[in-house]
Amino acid sequence: MTEEIVIAGFGGQGVLSMGKIMAYSGMMQDMEVSWMPSYGPEMRGGTANVNVILSDERISSPILRSFDTAIILNQQSMDKFEQSVKPGGTLIYDGNGITRHPERKDITIYRIDAAEEASKLKMIKMFNMFVMGGFMKVKPILKTEYVIKGLKKSLPERYHHMIPMNEDAIKRGMDLIKQVQ
Amino acid sequence: MEKELRLMKGNEAVAEAAIRAGADGYFGYPITPQSEILEYLMEANPQVTTGMVVLQAESEVAAINMVYGGAACGKKVMTSSSSPGISLKQEGITYIAGAELPCLIVNVVRGGPGLGTIQPAQSDYFQATKGGGHGDYHLIVLAPSSVQEMADFVELAFDLAFKYRNPTMILSDGAIGQMMEKVWLKPQKKRSEEILPWATTGKPATRERNIITSLDLDPARQEKFNHKLIAKYREIEENEVRFEEFMTEDAEYLFVAYGTSARICQKALQLARDEGIKAGLLRPITLFPYPKKRLNELADTVKGMLAVEMSAGQMVEDVMLSVNGKTRVSHYGRMGGMIPTPEEVLENMKSFIKG
Incomplete structure (x- = not known):
């Protein structure tokens, strides 16, 4: 099993940290993992993206052009990455701010209105964990217990009291995600 | 720890x-x-x-x-x-x-x-x-x-x-x-506490002073030093060449790549094998010393070598020197911070094979 993922959105949406949590969780599950961020000028206040690979085998190229799953969190990223999903692959997107919805017919498309829900529940900082929950629902690779272990490992101790909130957000995300195609 | x-x-x-x-x-x-x-x-x-x-x-x-x-x-x-x-x-x-x-x-x-x-x-x-x-x-x-x-x-x-x-x-x-x-x-x-014999740590009475310099104005002595x-x-x-090989046993065409490019070539190699192309990969781990001898041996068994680098073509010169004309050598590279994708590397291998 090898899952090649791109997560893309605005800087500040927690794109890189969601990728990091995936990688940590994969590591806790004894998988091979890689996390390759964009670190260019776009990091300084524009779009950000990260490639995450979770695999049972030694990972070859950490840099990819086509993905099993694309998690898309703004319109610019939709324009950039919709075509990068492998035929038969998965596209997950947040509808917030999307003016042109995905048009591919050869992939499975899910929508998760995580930004709206996070704002309604006053949990804006948990936005990326709603999305993470959605991903975990439709691609059951990472198990919640290992994600929690991953959070414990990756977060400084002073934030550990927020882990239950993260867990709630993941559960909520699992309910929130809807298949649209 | x-x-x-x-x-x-x-x-x-x-x-x-x-x-x-x-x-x-x-x-x-x-x-x-x-x-x-x-x-x-x-x-x-x-x-x-x-x-x-x-x-x-x-x-x-x-x-x-x-x-x-x-x-x-x-x-x-x-x-x-x-x-x-x-x-x-x-x-x-x-x-x-x-x-x-x-x-x-x-x-x-x-x-x-x-x-x-x-x-x-x-x-x-x-x-x-x-x-x-x-x-x-x-x-x-x-x-x-x-x-x-x-x-x-x-x-x-x-x-x-x-x-x-x-x-x-x-x-x-x-x-x-x-x-x-x-x-x-x-x-x-633990950090070493050993005082090395050549190190300039203060002259004891037991030996001559250690001198560390890169200057010698006597050409004959300098040349001797160059020979040393x-x-x-x-x-x-002779002793420190390090490299890694992937599927070279039956390879007809060889990728030669190091660092990030070698990772990309590993993926390109899988894609090539999926299409029935007998590709292999040699990844130099030491760039100096370069695995010249091994590349020269592989030149006897493969039909060509493609050096893949994120440059205009630098390591490819060492590949050419290593095989010394025994087999075809070419280069594929991206520059300016662009990273080649495995698919694009495979395409270039295919056109290299066509000649």
Whole structure:
């Protein structure tokens, strides 16, 4: 099993940290993992993206052009990455701010209105964990217990009291995600 | 401290591995994409745990000369930078090579020339392997292709540097520096307290003074010294060649690539095999010494070799020298911080096969 993922959105949406949590969780599950961020000028206040690979085998190229799953969190990223999903692959997107919805017919498309829900529940900082929950629902690779272990490992101790909130957000995300195609 | 599994950036792995390898000092100056090395060391503050000095110098030139000084005292010292910063250090590097001192220099390469870009590249191959500074000298050059190797090669680099009294370079790039992977870290080693016989640590009554210099105004003596250096480089070429092979047993066509490009070629190789193309990969781990002999042997069994690099074509010259006309050699590269994709590498292999 090898899952090649791109997560893309605005800087500040927690794109890189969601990728990091995936990688940590994969590591806790004894998988091979890689996390390759964009670190260019776009990091300084524009779009950000990260490639995450979770695999049972030694990972070859950490840099990819086509993905099993694309998690898309703004319109610019939709324009950039919709075509990068492998035929038969998965596209997950947040509808917030999307003016042109995905048009591919050869992939499975899910929508998760995580930004709206996070704002309604006053949990804006948990936005990326709603999305993470959605991903975990439709691609059951990472198990919640290992994600929690991953959070414990990756977060400084002073934030550990927020882990239950993260867990709630993941559960909520699992309910929130809807298949649209 | 036991062996420990962590998820780390390549840059962080270098920093942590340096502490654990028992390094005595790090002297650096920040530059993207390697600043995490300095940042990590500053935060870890090993001064209080192992006694390792971590210092942000006022410039790259200052940093490499601090390394020169530390190395002259027989200490395990290092610096790191990225391409433009490494260019600034070249004077110090050739002095260190000329004075036959051990040290570690890490280059997390970005695109050039000039200030270029902050994205990954492999365009400093010539500089790293063929000199960079002036005079007839070589660095030992190690090319990691994973975060694990970023960590492992720190200790290896120090070992080789001290074994041959020669500066060693880890030639990495922005991709490996910035990406995170699993890494097994070795237990903490104690810093050595041994006083090396050649080190300038103060003259005791029992021996003559040690002199460390790269200057000799007597041409005959200097030439003799040059011959001594060459003999050392030949010995390194004899003993220290390292490389890795993938599916070369039945390969008809060979990718030759190091570092990040080698990872991309591994994927391209899988894609090629899926299409029935008998491809293989040779990944040089040491760039100096270069795996010439093995490439020359493989030239007898393959129909061609494609060097894949994030440069205009630098390592490909060593491939050509290695095979010495025995087989077809070509090059595919991207520049300016662009990273080739496995699909694009495969396409180029296919057109290379067509001839």
